[in-house]
Amino acid sequence: MIRDSLILAKRTVTKMFRNPEQFVDVTVQPIIMTVIFVFIFGGAIAGSTGKYVEFALPGIIVQTIMFTSLTIGVNLNTDIQKGVFDRFRSLPIARSAPLFGAVLGDIVRHSIAITVTLVFGAIIGFEFVTPWWHVALAIVLIIGFAVSLCWVSVLIGMLARSSGAVQGISFLIVFPLTFGSSTFVPASTLPTWLQGWVSINPVTHVIESMRGLLTGNTGVVGDTLTGQVLWVIASCVALVAIFFPLATWAYRRKI
Amino acid sequence: MTKAIEAHGLTKRFGKTQALAGIDLEVDEGRVLGVLGPNGAGKTTAVRILATLLKPDSGTALVSGRDVVHQAKEVRRTIGLTGQYASVDEDLTGVQNLVMIGQLLDLSTKQAKVRADELLAEFDLTDAGRRLTKTYSGGMRRRLDLAASLIGRPDVVFLDEPTTGLDPAKRDDVWGMIRMLVKQGTTVLLTTQYLEEADALANEITVIDHGKVIAHDTPQGLKRQLGGQTLDVRAASPADLPHIRELLVSVGTREPEQPSPDQLSVPVRDDGALTTVVAALAQEKISVAELSLRLPSLDEVFYSLTGKTVSEEGAA
Ligand SMILES: Nc1ncnc2c1ncn2[C@@H]1O[C@H](COP(=O)(O)OP(=O)(O)O)[C@@H](O)[C@H]1O
Numbered sequence: 001m002i003r004d005s006l007i008l009a010k011r012t013v014t015k016m017f018r019n020p021e022q023f024v025d026v027t028v029q030p031i032i033m034t035v036i037f038v039f040i041f042g043g044a045i046a047g048s049t050g051k052y053v054e055f056a057l058p059g060i061i062v063q064t065i066m067f068t069s070l071t072i073g074v075n076l077n078t079d080i081q082k083g084v085f086d087r088f089r090s091l092p093i094a095r096s097a098p099l100f101g102a103v104l105g106d107i108v109r110h111s112i113a114i115t116v117t118l119v120f121g122a123i124i125g126f127e128f129v130t131p132w133w134h135v136a137l138a139i140v141l142i143i144g145f146a147v148s149l150c151w152v153s154v155l156i157g158m159l160a161r162s163s164g165a166v167q168g169i170s171f172l173i174v175f176p177l178t179f180g181s182s183t184f185v186p187a188s189t190l191p192t193w194l195q196g197w198v199s200i201n202p203v204t205h206v207i208e209s210m211r212g213l214l215t216g217n218t219g220v221v222g223d224t225l226t227g228q229v230l231w232v233i234a235s236c237v238a239l240v241a242i243f244f245p246l247a248t249w250a251y252r253r254k255i
Numbered sequence: 256m257t258k259a260i261e262a263h264g265l266t267k268r269f270g271k272t273q274a275l276a277g278i279d280l281e282v283d284e285g286r287v288l289g290v291l292g293p294n295g296a297g298k299t300t301a302v303r304i305l306a307t308l309l310k311p312d313s314g315t316a317l318v319s320g321r322d323v324v325h326q327a328k329e330v331r332r333t334i335g336l337t338g339q340y341a342s343v344d345e346d347l348t349g350v351q352n353l354v355m356i357g358q359l360l361d362l363s364t365k366q367a368k369v370r371a372d373e374l375l376a377e378f379d380l381t382d383a384g385r386r387l388t389k390t391y392s393g394g395m396r397r398r399l400d401l402a403a404s405l406i407g408r409p410d411v412v413f414l415d416e417p418t419t420g421l422d423p424a425k426r427d428d429v430w431g432m433i434r435m436l437v438k439q440g441t442t443v444l445l446t447t448q449y450l451e452e453a454d455a456l457a458n459e460i461t462v463i464d465h466g467k468v469i470a471h472d473t474p475q476g477l478k479r480q481l482g483g484q485t486l487d488v489r490a491a492s493p494a495d496l497p498h499i500r501e502l503l504v505s506v507g508t509r510e511p512e513q514p515s516p517d518q519l520s521v522p523v524r525d526d527g528a529l530t531t532v533v534a535a536l537a538q539e540k541i542s543v544a545e546l547s548l549r550l551p552s553l554d555e556v557f558y559s560l561t562g563k564t565v566s567e568e569g570a571a
């Protein structure tokens with residue numbers, strides 16, 4: 001089971017390197033996002049680019065990961081449509097091995113995206129001022145959140161008819177989650193009605209935790225860093241508690 | 256003789272469609288069963304059940320003596336499946352596809368590579384092995400798919416319409432590969448829409464339609480039942496048609512049919528009919544554009560077995 005999942009994870013990773021679109025998603029895209037936000041909007045939003053890179057980089061990481069964690073549903077849906085899963089199912093491997101393989105492969109994808117963004121951020125002036133284990137915790141936290149969120153995508157991938165539909169539905173979910181958060185502007189600058197949503201949006205807490213851990217600025221929306229991190233862990237537990245059973249049920253029904 | 260495949264009373268319903276309405280299939284070890292039927296007959300559904308991809312609503316099936324529902328994992332160890340639609344991974348190369356499946360079948364990476372090279376050579380894909388399979392032609396994909404189903408040296412191989420959509424030369428290649436497989440002692444269940452294909456490859460043929468078995472026989476027996484081969488004549492000039500018709504009535508087992516304005520066809524008892532017709536045409540100095548002896552088409556098979564054409568049945 002573990003060996004089979006690893007073999008299938010390798011397939012996910014190989015495919016990613018082969019598929020320019022998916023590769024761009026985790027390399028070029030975060031760089032372009034950083035450039036756009038830091039150099040184009042940065043001056044206007046934060047007054048200076050240097051200050052804004054500190055603010056925006058954690059958000060860009062979170063946003064990249066949000067979008068990356070939703071490709072799993074698209075990929076699984078495509079594999080099923082194309083009959084690749086029929087081959088897997090005629091082999092004496094655990095039924096869930098292709099699913100766990102895809103999740104493991106995604107972790108590699110996330111790691112690449114995070115590394116690229118942090119390295120590029122450092123090049124354009126992001127300074128790591130927090131202890132190294134804060135940075136490590138930030139990475140673990142964001143990957144943990146991605147792995148919890150991916151079950152939503154798996155569920156959509158199993159229920160939707162076409163991979164195009166999976167993509168569409170996923171975007172509908174990701175957009176309000178990422179943009180209705182403090183990703184690009186401080187929550188205090190938003191209209192009050194939106195602040196209500198932003199403060200309960202789990203993505204806001206992910207971002208604030210990342211900000212706290214990567215830059216040392218805490219309490220932007222009120223909670224302490226520990227409070228934010230606990231919030232994130234609670235969201236992960238909730239996501240997994242709800243969506244893991246649903247996703248695996250839908251997967252077993254289909255596979 | 257031991258049975259490699261033994262299925263009884265398999266049924267499967269999808270919503271309103273009764274895909275299988277209780278079919279029996281049996282194949283002896285080392286033999287080839289051809290499952291012949293038109294589109295929608297239930298061939299793929301039957302194969303998917305036997306290959307453990309689908310559970311039947313009722314009925315039982317044993318493959319290599321093991322139950323496809325309760326011993327699915329054991330069954331999977333002994334089978335190879337080539338589905339109707341090639342299930343190769345397009346973003347991987349031919350080698351990567353085969354090595355991955357080898358590893359999933361518990362071969363070490365090294366063993367898997369050796370086996371992949373072996374199969375690529377056997378299936379004439381060595382040169383294409385390092386290319387992404389999305390660049391492959393339809394025939395190459397089929398061959399890679401076939402190779403993929405043989406990595407674990409299965410005892411029983413399922414081939415769902417292995418040559419549909421291939422041109423005649425590629426079809427002959429695939430036939431050659433299937434024969435090679437049979438020579439090695441593998442049991443094969445193949446589905447097809449062509450009597451010619453079942454006749455060329457199978458030891459026994461089961462004809463199914465609307466999820467039911469409507470005939471089961473050896474190719475010889477089935478052809479006898481269907482009135483043997485069919486003689487096609489295309490007249491060079493339409494004025495000769497009545498004359499040709501007379502000739503065909505004398506050799507045919509049924510009234511000649513006129514599938515197109517300048518063509519007549521009639522089932523004949525034996526190969527001798529061709530010689531008789533050629534001699535008679537020469538004697539009467541009638542020239543023809545085309546003269547051929549062929550096996551009945553699926554339409555004609557169904558007409559003979561059920562008295563209805565496939566399209567009439569479909570409408571019913
Ligand atoms: N997953 C499915 N959902 C709904 N109907 C299906 C499904 N699979 C097959 N069918 C229907 O069952 C019947 C038999 O299909 P199939 O086994 O694919 O036939 P064949 O392979 O002989 O063409 C067809 O009418 C087909 O439309």
Ligand SMILES: [Mg+2]
Pocket residue numbers: 295298299300339415416
């Ligand atoms: Mg079919």
